[in-house]
Amino acid sequence: MSETSAWVIFIAAIFTNNILLTNFLGMCSFIACSGQIRTSLGLGTAVTFVLTMTTMLNYAIYHFVLVPYGLGHLQFIVFIAVIAAFVQLVEMFVERFSPKLYFALGIFLPLITVNCAILGASLFMIIREYSFLQSVGFGLGAGIGWAVAIVMLAGLRQKMRYSNIPEPFQGVPIAMVVTGVLAMAFMGFAGMVSIQ
Amino acid sequence: MKGLLKVFEAIRPSFEQGGKLRVFKPVFEALDEAFFAPSATTVTAPHVRDPLDVKRFMAMVVIALFPCVLAAFYFFGLRFAVMILVSYAAGGAVEVVFAMVRKENINEGFLVTGMLFPLILPPTLPLWMVGLGVAFGVFIGKELFGGTGRNVFNPALVGRCFLALAYPAKMSASWLGPGNGLTGRLFEYAGASAVDSLSSATPLAMAKQGQFIGLREMFLGNISGSAGETSAIAIILGGVFLLLTRVASWRTVASILGSFVLLAGALHYAQPGTFGPVLWHLCAGGLLFGAFFMATDPVTSPITNTGKWFYGIIIGSVTVLIRNFTGYVEGVTFAILLGNIVAPILDEIVVGVRIRRLRSEG
Numbered sequence: 001m002s003e004t005s006a007w008v009i010f011i012a013a014i015f016t017n018n019i020l021l022t023n024f025l026g027m028c029s030f031i032a033c034s035g036q037i038r039t040s041l042g043l044g045t046a047v048t049f050v051l052t053m054t055t056m057l058n059y060a061i062y063h064f065v066l067v068p069y070g071l072g073h074l075q076f077i078v079f080i081a082v083i084a085a086f087v088q089l090v091e092m093f094v095e096r097f098s099p100k101l102y103f104a105l106g107i108f109l110p111l112i113t114v115n116c117a118i119l120g121a122s123l124f125m126i127i128r129e130y131s132f133l134q135s136v137g138f139g140l141g142a143g144i145g146w147a148v149a150i151v152m153l154a155g156l157r158q159k160m161r162y163s164n165i166p167e168p169f170q171g172v173p174i175a176m177v178v179t180g181v182l183a184m185a186f187m188g189f190a191g192m193v194s195i196q
Numbered sequence: 197m198k199g200l201l202k203v204f205e206a207i208r209p210s211f212e213q214g215g216k217l218r219v220f221k222p223v224f225e226a227l228d229e230a231f232f233a234p235s236a237t238t239v240t241a242p243h244v245r246d247p248l249d250v251k252r253f254m255a256m257v258v259i260a261l262f263p264c265v266l267a268a269f270y271f272f273g274l275r276f277a278v279m280i281l282v283s284y285a286a287g288g289a290v291e292v293v294f295a296m297v298r299k300e301n302i303n304e305g306f307l308v309t310g311m312l313f314p315l316i317l318p319p320t321l322p323l324w325m326v327g328l329g330v331a332f333g334v335f336i337g338k339e340l341f342g343g344t345g346r347n348v349f350n351p352a353l354v355g356r357c358f359l360a361l362a363y364p365a366k367m368s369a370s371w372l373g374p375g376n377g378l379t380g381r382l383f384e385y386a387g388a389s390a391v392d393s394l395s396s397a398t399p400l401a402m403a404k405q406g407q408f409i410g411l412r413e414m415f416l417g418n419i420s421g422s423a424g425e426t427s428a429i430a431i432i433l434g435g436v437f438l439l440l441t442r443v444a445s446w447r448t449v450a451s452i453l454g455s456f457v458l459l460a461g462a463l464h465y466a467q468p469g470t471f472g473p474v475l476w477h478l479c480a481g482g483l484l485f486g487a488f489f490m491a492t493d494p495v496t497s498p499i500t501n502t503g504k505w506f507y508g509i510i511i512g513s514v515t516v517l518i519r520n521f522t523g524y525v526e527g528v529t530f531a532i533l534l535g536n537i538v539a540p541i542l543d544e545i546v547v548g549v550r551i552r553r554l555r556s557e558g
Binding site for chain 2 (some may be wrong): 037078090151152154155159160162163164165166174177178180181182184185186187188189190191192
């Protein structure tokens with residue numbers, strides 16, 4: 001059990017251990033859904049919500065169901081099932097209350113299910129042996145960190161819309177380059193707070 | 197001058213469409229425009245009458261850098277001239293190749309980047325690193341985005357950030373004790389062999405061990421540090437020139453320095469033993485240089501005035517944060533890069549709020 005306070009983990013998950021810019025998890029929707037600030041903000045919020053909730057759910061299921069019955073090795077399947085079920089709920093919710101966002105996100109909303117950042121966060125939580133409070137801090141921080149990164153990329157891509165980018169670099173490649181520079185800038189926070 | 201004009205007119209046809217040397221047209225144009233004002237006039241409206249074009253704009257920045265360059269020569273010797281040369285040659289090569297392939301003119305923006313870059317590097321950094329850094333900065337930070345005016349990051353900062361992460365040992369140990377006396381190091385070529393790790397620790401690095409260098413030295417620049425950042429007075433001279441000519445936005449500078457002073461002051465007030473005094477922090481490291489010359493780049497900073505205030509506040513506070521709480525000694529590079537990154541979002545928010553207000557009024 002690590003002794004770091006939940007608050008520190010929360011900050012670290014946003015800045016020093018940003019799940020996207022240091023672990024490069026969840027790249028697919030990060031690249032594909034970052035054309036517009038509004039859409040990316042919507043997706044970022046959805047991911048943050050799903051990430052926080054599934055870390056909490058998975059924590060409970062892992063520690064109160066899987067471990068007592070010696071089923072720890074099933075964690076991958078169980079985590080994915082929990083995430084998929086939860087995303088279905090969110091999808092229905094978004095479709096009901098914000099059809100505009102629902103259509104803007106398109107296929108990427110159900111694809112949150114296979115967003116590696118979400119499964120990654122649950123697995124990190126188990127590997128790093130977080131307590132419940134630490135898990136909540138980590139889940140929320142990782143989600144916000146992911147959202148911050150995608151909104152930043154969307155802002156830059158929106159600004160680049162009229163740039164004369166060389167043909168081979170248009171679209172995804174230049175987004176990767178920008179992501180690299182983003183990651184470089186975030187390296188500046190290294191050592192501020194640290195978790196494993 | 198007339199003779200020169202004749203020469204240019206005589207060889208011009210071979211660079212035009214169909215001429216033998218048309219690949220080198222960008223080079224020719226650049227030389228031509230360095231000597232003579234372009235004769236082209238706009239065919240349709242708008243007709244801009246203001247003489248402040250991109251070239252003049254960039255020239256202002258180079259002029260403003262003059263005191264810093266002189267200070268760098270005085271404190272760190274002739275090697276700095278070689279660093280400038282390498283920086284211009286390596287970055288210029290990238291620029292020229294792109295201009296040729298794109299069949300565009302060579303842009304004046306590089307004059308500034310090529311000058312800024314050696315100024316923010318440790319004075320005894322190996323020359324190949326200077327070349328690599330500036331080439332990386334110009335290539336990744338500028339040309340891939342379409343060249344001057346289209347870049348989303350400051351090219352010099354991208355280059356420096358790359359060097360700081362790729363060669364951390366060299367970047368944090370290539371300092372040099374400053375020259376003294378009447379001529380300083382003006383006639384010296386101080387390479388890596390002159391590095392004395394004891395006498396050449398930068399003020400910020402020494403502060404981590406609890407030693408604070410006197411304010412007078414910091415103000416004059418008689419300290420170790422990146423080539424152009426040591427002398428506060430030289431930077432302020434150039435910076436005030438930039439502000440007076442309105443090339444740099446006073447809002448950006450004011451909000452960076454203001455937020456920095458407030459936060460650093462609060463920290464010093466809370467724990468005077470751990471955190472340095474405000475004025476000391478203000479003169480230390482690259483803060484002044486960054487605030488006046490790097491953050492005010494009109495391309496990579498927000499367009500809206502309100503956006504500029506928030507942009508400055510972000511840079512100032514991130515600098516305080518990185519300087520005092522992370523493993524890095526200096527954080528201005530990262531802070532301004534982060535500022536560049538959030539700049540378009542700030543603009544978006546400001547414009548969005550304004551539109552909403554207009555709608556509710558209308």
